[in-house]
Structures are given as C-alpha cells and as structure tokens.
Amino acid sequence: MLTIKNLHASIEGTPILRGINLEVKAGEVHAIMGPNGSGKSTLASVLAGREEYEVTEGEVSFKGKDLLDLSPEDRAREGVFLAFQYPVEIPGVSSTNFLRTAVNQVREYRGEEALDAVKFLTLMKEKMKLVEMDQKLLSRALNEGFSGGEKKRNEIFQMAMLAPTLSILDETDSGLDIDALRIVSNGVNQLKSKDNATIVVTHYQRLLDYIVPDFVHVLYKGQIVKSGTKELALELEEKGYDWIKDEVDSKATV
Amino acid sequence: MSTLIKQDILVELLANAGTGFEQVRVAGKEAFQAQGFPTNKSEEYKFTAITKKIEQRIQNFQLAGAFEVTAEQVKSNVFEGFEGDVLVFTNGHFQQALSSTVEGVEISPLSEKASTALGSIAKPEKDPFCALNQSSFDGGVFISVPKKAQIQKPILFLNFFKANAGQVIQPRVWIEAGDFAEVTFINHSVNLSDTSYFVNKVVEVKGGVNTQIRYYKLQNEGENAIEVSNIETDIQKDGRFTSVNISLSGEMVRNNLSINILGSNSEGNMYGLYLLDGKSHVDNHTNVDHTVPHSESNELYKGILAGSSRGVFNGKIFVRQDAQKTNAFQQNNNILLSEDAVVNTKPQLEIWADDVKCSHGCTTGQLDEEALFYLQARGIGKEQARGLLLYAVAGEVIEHITDESFRDYCIAQVQERLGSNF
Ligand SMILES: Nc1ncnc2c1ncn2[C@@H]1O[C@H](COP(=O)(O)OP(=O)(O)OP(=O)(O)O)[C@@H](O)[C@H]1O
Ligand SMILES: [Mg+2]
Numbered sequence: 001m002l003t004i005k006n007l008h009a010s011i012e013g014t015p016i017l018r019g020i021n022l023e024v025k026a027g028e029v030h031a032i033m034g035p036n037g038s039g040k041s042t043l044a045s046v047l048a049g050r051e052e053y054e055v056t057e058g059e060v061s062f063k064g065k066d067l068l069d070l071s072p073e074d075r076a077r078e079g080v081f082l083a084f085q086y087p088v089e090i091p092g093v094s095s096t097n098f099l100r101t102a103v104n105q106v107r108e109y110r111g112e113e114a115l116d117a118v119k120f121l122t123l124m125k126e127k128m129k130l131v132e133m134d135q136k137l138l139s140r141a142l143n144e145g146f147s148g149g150e151k152k153r154n155e156i157f158q159m160a161m162l163a164p165t166l167s168i169l170d171e172t173d174s175g176l177d178i179d180a181l182r183i184v185s186n187g188v189n190q191l192k193s194k195d196n197a198t199i200v201v202t203h204y205q206r207l208l209d210y211i212v213p214d215f216v217h218v219l220y221k222g223q224i225v226k227s228g229t230k231e232l233a234l235e236l237e238e239k240g241y242d243w244i245k246d247e248v249d250s251k252a253t254v
Numbered sequence: 255m256s257t258l259i260k261q262d263i264l265v266e267l268l269a270n271a272g273t274g275f276e277q278v279r280v281a282g283k284e285a286f287q288a289q290g291f292p293t294n295k296s297e298e299y300k301f302t303a304i305t306k307k308i309e310q311r312i313q314n315f316q317l318a319g320a321f322e323v324t325a326e327q328v329k330s331n332v333f334e335g336f337e338g339d340v341l342v343f344t345n346g347h348f349q350q351a352l353s354s355t356v357e358g359v360e361i362s363p364l365s366e367k368a369s370t371a372l373g374s375i376a377k378p379e380k381d382p383f384c385a386l387n388q389s390s391f392d393g394g395v396f397i398s399v400p401k402k403a404q405i406q407k408p409i410l411f412l413n414f415f416k417a418n419a420g421q422v423i424q425p426r427v428w429i430e431a432g433d434f435a436e437v438t439f440i441n442h443s444v445n446l447s448d449t450s451y452f453v454n455k456v457v458e459v460k461g462g463v464n465t466q467i468r469y470y471k472l473q474n475e476g477e478n479a480i481e482v483s484n485i486e487t488d489i490q491k492d493g494r495f496t497s498v499n500i501s502l503s504g505e506m507v508r509n510n511l512s513i514n515i516l517g518s519n520s521e522g523n524m525y526g527l528y529l530l531d532g533k534s535h536v537d538n539h540t541n542v543d544h545t546v547p548h549s550e551s552n553e554l555y556k557g558i559l560a561g562s563s564r565g566v567f568n569g570k571i572f573v574r575q576d577a578q579k580t581n582a583f584q585q586n587n588n589i590l591l592s593e594d595a596v597v598n599t600k601p602q603l604e605i606w607a608d609d610v611k612c613s614h615g616c617t618t619g620q621l622d623e624e625a626l627f628y629l630q631a632r633g634i635g636k637e638q639a640r641g642l643l644l645y646a647v648a649g650e651v652i653e654h655i656t657d658e659s660f661r662d663y664c665i666a667q668v669q670e671r672l673g674s675n676f
C-alpha cells in the first residue's frame with residue numbers, strides 16, 4: 001500500500017529525514033518510535049503533504065500512485081489520514097460544518113454522492129459513539145478551547161468520519177489518561193480492517209498493549225535504524241534508546 | 255492647496271443647497287471655514303488623503319439632486335425575505351411615494367422639519383466634512399420613534415446614488431427615539447453612476463432613557479464611490495446602541511462613528527468588517543466617549559485585505575474622570591493576503607478615571623498556514639479551505655446582525671467576494 005524509498009527531506013535547508021525506507025502493506029500496523037527530534041513528525045508531515053518540508057530525494061508510492069505528486073487535499077481524498085501531534089484550533093469554523101465539507105469533498109473525489117444533512121448527521125452520531133465523543137464539543141468551533149485529550153479524541157473521530165486507508169497517528173496517546181487511551185485505542189481497533197493500515201508514532205509502549213503492532217521501527221537522526229516486532233518496543237521501554245544511539249553513533253564514527 | 259478647493263466648493267454648494275435651516279447652515283459654514291479640508295498634515299486624516307482624491311475626481315461641485323427610480327428598482331434591491339419597512343432615497347432625497355409608512359413612527363422629509371437640533375449631536379467643529387454637510391446638506395429625512403414604541407421590524411434605508419461628472423451628494427438624517435423605544439435601521443446603498451461621485455453624509459441619532467437602537471450599514475458601491483460618513487449618537491441612561499458596519503468596496507471611504515455615553519448603565523457596541531481588494535481604501539475612525547459611571551463599550555473590527563487595498567482603523571476610547579466603573583473592550587484584527595495590501599491600525603485610549611476595565615488589542619498578520627494545512631489534510635481543497643478560514647473571520651462580525659434576511663444577504667455578499675479574488 002505504502003512504499004517509501006530513500007526519502008530525504010529538509011526544512012529551511014536543514015536535512016531532517018536522511019534516507020527513510022519503509023513498506024506498509026494492507027492490514028498491517030506499524031509503530032514508529034524514537035527519541036525527541038528524530039524526525040517522526042517530519043515523516044508524518046511529509047507524507048501528509050506539508051509544504052514547508054522540501055523533499056530532496058527519494059520516492060513514496062501509495063496504492064500505486066506517486067504520493068509526493070499530490071496536493072495535501074488529494075492525499076487525504078486518496079485515503080491518507082494524519083492525526084496531528086498538535087491539532088490546530090480554528091476559531092470561527094464550526095466543527096460540524098468543517099466535517100461536512102471534508103466528508104463531502106472526499107466523497108466527491110471518489111465519485112460518491114454528497115451526504116445530505118440527515119445522512120451526515122446519522123453518520124456523525126454513529127461515529128461519535130465509537131470514540132464516545134461529547135455532542136457539546138461538536139457544537140463549538142473546531143478544537144477551540146478543547147483540552148489536550150479532547151483534541152486527540154477529535155482527531156480519531158475525524159478519522160472515523162473519513163474512513164481512510166492509511167492512518168498515521170502522531171503521538172495520539174500523549175496526554176491521554178488511561179480511560180481516554182482505552183477509548184481512543186478502541187476506536188482505532190474498530191476501524192482496522194484487512195484493507196487499511198495504520199502507522200502509530202509513539203513514545204510509550206503502553207499504547208502498543210492496546211494497538212498491537214506487527215512491526216516496530218526506531219527512527220533516529222532521520223533514519224530507521226532498527227526494525228523488529230512488538231518485542232522491540234518492550235525492550236526499548238526497559239532499556240531506553242541509548243544502546244541504539246550508541247550502536248548507530250559508533251558505526252558512524254568508524 | 256486646500257484654500258482653493260474650499261472656496262470653490264462652498265460657493266458652489268451653498269448656491270444650490272436647499273433652503274431653510276439658515277442658522278444651522280451658517281454655523282456649519284463657519285465651522286467648515288475654520289477647519290478647511292484636511293491636508294496631508296491633518297492628524298485625523300493622516301492615512302486617508304481624501305482631499306486629494308476629491309480634487310482628482312470631483313470636477314463639478316454641484317449637488318446631484320433627486321431623481322426618479324421605479325418601484326421595480328426598489329423591489330429588486332431589497333434583500334430576499336426582508337420583512338421590514340423600506341424608505342427610499344435618491345441622492346439623499348426622501349422618496350415618500352415609494353416608501354412604506356412605518357406604523358407608530360413619524361417619518362418626513364427633513365425640509366419639513368425646521369429643527370434647530372441639527373448639529374447638536376454631530377457637532378460641526380469636530381470634523382470638516384460634518385461641517386461641510388451642515389452648511390449645505392441636500393434632502394434628508396427626519397425620523398421620530400415615540401416613547402415606548404417597540405418597532406419589531408427593521409427599517410431599511412435604501413439609497414440610490416446617481417451623479418454626473420463627479421457631483422456631490424450630501425444626505426442628512428436625524429433620528430430621535432423616545433424613552434424605552436426600540437428600533438433597528440439598515441442602511442444599504444445602490445450605485446447607479448458610472449463616474450466618480452462624492453457622498454458626504456451625516457446621521458445623528460438621539461437616544462432616550464432605555465432605548466435600544468441598532469444601526470447596520472453595508473458599503474458596497476464599487477470603484478466610483480468616494481464617501482465620508484459621520485454617524486454620531488447620544489446614549490442616555492440604560493440605553494444601548496449597536497452599530498455593525500460592513501465595507502466591501504469603495505474608491506475611498508471614511509467612516510466616522512461616534513458614541514457619546516451620557517447616562518449610566520448603558521452600552522455602546524461597534525462591530526466592523528472591511529473586506530477589500532483592488533485599490534479600495536476604507537478608513538474607520540471610531541470614538542466612544544464614556545462620560546458617566548457604569549457604562550460599557552464593546553468594539554470589534556476585522557479586516558481582510560487583498561490586492562493593493564488599504565485599511566485604516568483608529569479606535570478612540572475616552573473615559574472621563576467621572577466615568578468610574580467603565581468597561582471598555584476593543585479589538586482590531588487584520589489579515590493581509592497580498593504584499594501590496596496595507597493596514598494602519600491604532601488604538602487611542604485616553605483614560606482619566608482610575609477604576610475602569612479597559613482592554614484593547616490590534617493584530618495584523620497573514621492567513622494561518624497551519625490552520626490551512628489542517629483543513630487540507632482533511633480533504634478540503636485549498637481554495638475552499640481559505641474561504642472557510644476567511645469567512646470565519648468575517649463571521650465574527652456578521653453574527654452581530656440580528657435581522658435574518660440582511661444577515662443572509664451580507665453572508666452571501668461576503669462569500670461571493672471570498673470566492674473570487676481572495
Ligand atoms: N519548522 C522547523 N524549522 C526548523 N527545524 C525544524 C522545524 N520543524 C522541525 N524541525 C526540526 O526537525 C527535527 C525533527 O523534528 P520532529 O518534529 O520531526 O521530531 P519528532 O521525532 O516528532 O520529535 P518529538 O518526539 O519531540 O515529537 C527537530 O530537530 C526539529 O527541531
Ligand atoms: Mg513529533
């Protein structure tokens with residue numbers, strides 16, 4: 001579904017991603033871990049099409065298409081979803097109006113009919129249940145004054161509404177209490193199918209108890225320096241990143 | 255520079271101004287002569303070279319008189335679904351035959367009301383254009399809302415402008431509302447000229463005890479419109495005055511809006527939006543004067559500027575020594591969408607009382623790129639995402655309009671604009 005080959009990206013001339021290779025197949029869950037500043041959010045942003053990042057080398061194909069060639073909105077319409085590490089507050093834009101516009105533009109792109117007000121509301125109610133989303137939040141402006149946890153839950157709610165094929169969750173678990181974590185993970189798990197895939201970026205192994213990954217990758221200094229199965233996450237939790245850093249840095253000096 | 259144009263214009267205008275109001279006109283003339291047209295050194299008109307603009311565009315200092323419009327023209331310019339009463343004006347002259355009568359409200363051409371009160375609220379010494387209008391206003395209307403009258407439906411001033419070769423139009427409006435009266439006015443203008451014209455309008459609104467007055471104004475008269483508008487109101491005890499001003503175009507527009515708070519427990523609200531492109535230039539100068547204890551003012555002006563348009567915001571808040579417990583809030587936010595768009599914004603607070611709450615803030619920036627990306631990342635096209643974000647800004651002002659049909663009309667106009675050049 002997603003193939004990343006030798007991806008290099010920089011911001012304002014500073015290289016951040018330095019040769020990422022990753023293959024994600026339908027039905028899989030990949031976890032990406034790594035120390036602060038290693039480039040995890042950058043990778044997520046580059047995949048979603050953020051223009052500040054300049055791709056200097058490499059290629060990304062998604063469902064056979066050149067992903068890097070598409071505008072951010074077309075990537076979303078093709079089925080890429082990024083749950084932001086820091087969801088943006090947008091005063092004056094109503095949550096409902098925003099979602100309806102998004103859902104219908106995505107549907108239009110896929111050649112489906114726009115949902116009328118009633119059908120949209122039905123869909124919304126169904127998905128709200130999935131993440132136990134409070135109606136009151138949706139009557140407010142988009143993310144405005146939402147708590148950290150409410151913002152994260154809203155991301156997963158949007159994901160449920162848009163039904164993407166590839167979901168990239170950037171630290172969706174950070175800042176969630178244990179109940180919220182369970183709700184959010186439940187939502188993600190229920191949306192999982194053999195046709196879609198998930199990339200979870202996280203610092204904490206505890207999320208991976210709920211969303212069980214098929215593969216775990218460690219990103220460091222803009223490269224995937226280690227890949228393994230879910231046991232790797234346990235090992236990281238126990239030992240931290242130093243041993244990996246040492247391994248990589250000593251290789252670099254040789 | 256301005257002495258020449260001052261004399262010309264006065265002589266011409268006075269020669270064919272309407273008769274009556276001799277004392278009022280003389281006072282206006284003297285006040286104008288004392289001030290003259292603003293020059294490039296005038297602090298109040300620093301960013302708006304209106305005199306130069308008038309010199310360039312107005313070759314003919316004649317008043318453009320009344321003209322005829324048809325009932326169809328009136329009908330087609332009233333907002334869809336509008337349920338209020340319509341008062342029709344052509345170049346400032348009240349067209350009674352085409353206008354509704356408003357139950358319980360006295361409405362007559364200004365010329366039939368030899369009132370000496372003109373100029374007692376919008377004082378001619380304060381602004382040269384206000385003085386000029388007072389010296390030579392032409393047409394106009396007198397409106398009196400009696401005590402306790404609750405006028406539920408809004409009253410629409412539908413102004414048609416048609417001028418030749420840069421003529422001058424000087425409408426004057428006097429509104430008085432008795433104690434406990436409630437009324438909403440909407441001012442909408444339609445430009446039928448194909449040359450530049452200069453509208454110099456003065457509106458005075460005299461509130462009573464506990465009156466509730468709303469005054470909404472939409473400016474969208476296009477590239478030819480040069481306009482100076484002075485709107486001033488006195489608010490008494492327990493009264494409230496709310497202004498919403500939306501400017502969507504104009505070659506050069508200057509709005510002076512002044513609220514004098516003369517009674518306690520009262521409230522003045524000023525909301526404004528300027529959404530400009532091309533070479534439009536809109537200047538909003540507002541002034542709220544808190545003279546007594548326990549009153550409140552709220553002000554929110556938003557600007558969205560594209561092309562090489564220019565916006566000016568100057569918000570004066572005056573809190574007199576006696577005006578303890580004043581609550582004054584002011585906010586002006588601007589978004590510049592092009593490198594050539596300019597905004598000059600200045601809060602001007604003069605606070606002489608010590609127990610007051612005043613807050614103000616001005617911001618000028620670009621469209622929030624992070625917000626834009628967030629919307630795009632959800633599948634919303636870039637153009638539409640921009641529209642949503644810009645509309646959100648405009649909506650914070652428009653939402654203060656209570657009349658639904660006028661609000662819908664403003665929303666449609668704003669969305670149409672946002673869908674084109676922004
Ligand atoms: N706009 C920017 N300008 C300059 N440097 C940037 C910018 N955005 C990110 N960076 C740098 O890129 C590097 C990678 O950042 P990124 O946000 O991808 O890290 P991360 O792995 O997601 O970290 P965290 O775990 O803290 O979320 C960091 O060194 C960061 O400082
Ligand atoms: Mg990050």
